[in-house]
Amino acid sequence: MxxxxxxxxxxxxxxxxxxxxxxxxxxxxxxxxxxxxxxxxxxxxxxxxxxxxxxxxxxxxxxxxxxxxxxxxxxxxxxxGEGTLWPSDPAERSLGDRWLDWAQTALQPAFITLFRGLYVTPEDQRDEKALRDAKEKTDQHYALLDRELAGRPYLAGDRFSIADIPAGATLYRYYALDLDRPALLNLEGWYGRLAERASHGLHVRRPLEELKF
Ligand SMILES: N[C@@H](CCC(=O)N[C@@H](CS)C(=O)NCC(=O)O)C(=O)O
Known part of the structure; x- marks a missing residue:
């Protein structure tokens, strides 16, 4: 502590x-x-x-x-979290670390544009073109995650780690949105495993009304 x-x-x-x-x-x-x-x-x-x-x-x-x-x-x-959630070996750590940068630079910009556009912005002020682009990119990013997760239960391997947090944190909001979602069973399975974690329930699955900012 x-x-x-x-x-x-x-x-x-x-x-x-x-x-x-x-x-x-x-x-x-x-x-x-x-x-x-x-x-x-x-x-x-x-x-x-x-x-x-x-x-x-x-x-x-x-x-x-x-x-x-x-x-x-x-x-x-x-x-x-060294040795548990954050490996000390640089090569091993890099397997998870890349997903932090990928989430920050690829997934999040598309996903946050989609989420804000659909859930936060009033309907009459939506930028439909930006929303379509964001949806297309978000679908591509989740499809990539789905392919990656075909071979392992967590992004960096067999165990939950920090690598799962940034991309994984988007999924509660994603599944709450009213939109067509491609069937991505590996992604759904991963989300199911993340959602079993007490800290995810406490800090990520907040009331949707709160997320209007
Ligand atoms: N790249 C920064 C982004 C930080 C950011 O934009 N935070 C948002 C909240 S998610 C913020 O401070 N918004 C202004 C606000 O909450 O009033 C990070 O990852 O920490």
Whole structure:
């Protein structure tokens, strides 16, 4: 257990949920200070002193401040999950690490555009072309995951690891959307395994109404 871990960020924020999911997996005592969205506070000087980018999540662990959700995942993994959720061998670690970058640069931009366009943006303000593009890309990314997961139960191999968190965290929202979904049985099976995890239930499967930001 660590003393003095603080997470800044509203619980409804996708990027905050990834961090809280890992904090729960690691069993770390922590305090959450909800900022951003309806809570505001991201432009306050004391918050900007923590994260000059003015976004959540941010963590402080003892004297160490980290922002950017995937940097936080890597930090917490290296600090508290080495050998379990975050391998110490560089080659082994890279098998999971690549999925963090892939989720951040490929899956998330398409998926978040789709989710926000369908669920957050009022219907009369939707950009239908952007939505169609985002749906097509999201389908391609999930199809890739489905093919990868044909040969193993988790993204980095036989065991759940940090690699599963960013891409896996999108699926609760994805399955909640009212849209045509291709049948991707390996993806569904993976989601089923992730959804059995207590920390996923606590931090990712939040009431849908909360996610309107
Ligand atoms: N690349 C950053 C993105 C951070 C980000 O944009 N966070 C959103 C929440 S998911 C935010 O701070 N939005 C403003 C708000 O919540 O008011 C990360 O992964 O941490």
């Amino acid at each position: 660590t003393q003095g871990l603080t997470v800044w960020g509203r619980r409804s924020a996708f990027n905050v949920q990834k961090v809280l999911w890992l904090v729960g997996e690691l069993g770390l005592e922590h305090e959450v200070i909800e900022v951003g969205g309806p809570f505001g506070g991201l432009d306050r000087p004391d918050f900007l002193a923590l994260n000059p980018h003015g976004r959540v999540p941010v963590i402080r662990d003892g004297g160490t401040v980290v922002w950017e959700s995937h940097s936080v995942l890597r930090y917490l993994g290296a600090r508290y």
